[in-house]
Amino acid sequence: MAAIELAALSKVYPGGVTALDAVDLTIADGEFFALLGPSGCGKTTLLRTIAGLEEATGGAVRIGGDDVTALPPGRRDVAMVFQDYALFPHMSVSDNIAYPLRIKKVAGAERRAKAAETAGALGLGGLLERRPGQLSGGQQQRVALARAMAYRPRAFLLDEPLSNLDARMRLEARTFLKRLQRELRVTCVFVTHDQAEALALADRIAVLDDGRVRQIGTPAEVFRRPANTFVASFIGSTPMNLLDGVVTGDGRVGVGGVPLPAGEHGLPDGERVTFAVRPEYLGYGTEPVPGALPGRVTVVENLGSAQLVTLDGDAGSVQVVVDEDVPVPLGATGYAAPRPERVLLYRRDGELAAPEAPHAGA
């Protein structure tokens, strides 16, 4: 069990492609940490550089205070679980779990006992003599986790751990993974492109884009106060509304000619901003009210317990989550009123301007 520190970690590929651009990150001992970002953002490269499977071209990796930047993967004392689980198909479940112990020259009887104990803890007790090909996807994943657990590494690195499972198994495995991490109290870093997975599992999330960390925070922080328009548009199961606006005075922001309340912000009049609000935080109505954006209903998407309505108006496209009971005919005119306390304002450079952080440095 150990903390992981990355100091100005860089990775530039021989062709000149920068995969990691001076990443600074501290992952606390026992923390469940997510690296989140779109494909190609460098999150997998970051994980592999921590593991030592990729060589850093600059900066340092410290695990438990030891500088491991120059160490080969086998001497970093970390375990990695791959997206495809990477089980050895010719070995039994027991031999797979005991493999790292065998490499570390643990005696046969001891490592078999250890494998059986770990398998039992993960509900694989009756499967020890099976081959990986005889197991379901979820069982294979647990074997891969057991193989990582059995030799008590200082940290777990998980590369897209849930993406090879079907939708229902994924939710089960997610809960299982979170419980397991709590019980083991092991430092755990996982990579995902699925923001819902990151929000659900992680203690803290680092959102990456283009080799740089765009925001680090708890799921609540990242969801409520995205630090920039990139994070704002990436996080959330429905995309955030990002609308061009101008500060008009008395705390309001004009969007498409409609003055909208935007809470406390302290920005000067005439400043051009991006007015951001999640579709969940807009009220939908059929009658014009002050502080509501008008638009014609052009798309209605059924989300199950709600519907996602797209309104096209002077301000551009605005998406609103509407309760399932409300009838929304296509082509009708609707009004979307943002909840002022949920409005975020971004400067023209894309950084969050308002609301201010509740506590300085938080």
Added chain:
Amino acid sequence: MPTDAAGLGRRRAAAFVAPALLLIAGFLVLPALWTVYLGATDYRLTGLAAAEPEFTGLDNVRRALDEDSFTHSLGLTLQFVVGSAVLGQAVLGFAIAWLLRGRRGVLRRLVEALVLLAWILPGSVVAFLWIALLDRNDGTLNGLLGTPGTAWLVEHPMASIIVFNIWRGTAFSMMLYAAALGTVSPTQLETARLAGASGWQQLRDVVFPAIRGHVLTNLLLISLWTFNDFTPFLLTGGGPSDETEIMPVFIYKTALFNGELGYGAALSVLMLLVNLVIALVYVRLLRQRARPAKAAERGAER
């Protein structure tokens, strides 16, 4: 009523296949049967037995098994196959493929081009090059090693043809293994590396189990090719004395130099049987691999 996908019907389909079957019968099956028949006669190239060969049954086979020259030749052939194919080409080919894996660019292309060149050059050209290389008086090897006057083909004839055949045939193993290594799961290798496995342990635990089928197929093919290879004759002519008289050379000399066509045919049939045994051993080994894999698939379906 035509029942096949193309709607030809049995009769027309047979007509389409007939020319190919005729060629196979005429140029493959008949000569083979003819060889089996000849092997049971005392047919000779010249003399009385050439005009009126007599049926002698299994006499030729009995003679082969009794005579030292046959067992001697068989022993030499095994040396040649094990030394140049199983140990030489397979090991060297794998080593080159392993070292070149993941490499791109000039070095890889250069090595591949050179190894391939040795493979695609005609045997007669290559043999001539090697005679020049190994020549006693002005040979390149003697020049390089500073050992003038060493007659490699006379003093170390078997070693010479083994090295020659390794040099000539490694390309096939290299290409087959290079393709096989591409199928090894990178994440399995990385899992082994993260566990601290050494290079050798990665080969033993990840690579070889994954490419076992490729290895066996490769060994089968190069064993049979090497067993039937006649090119060493161009270097040593089977000599000095009978020191490199491997099976194809022995048969050639028996049948055409000594004119004992009947005996030569019997030897050919024996050689075919040895080939069959080699093939059967490998096929048996390959099946052993396939069975647990199938069982695993069935288990997953349940």
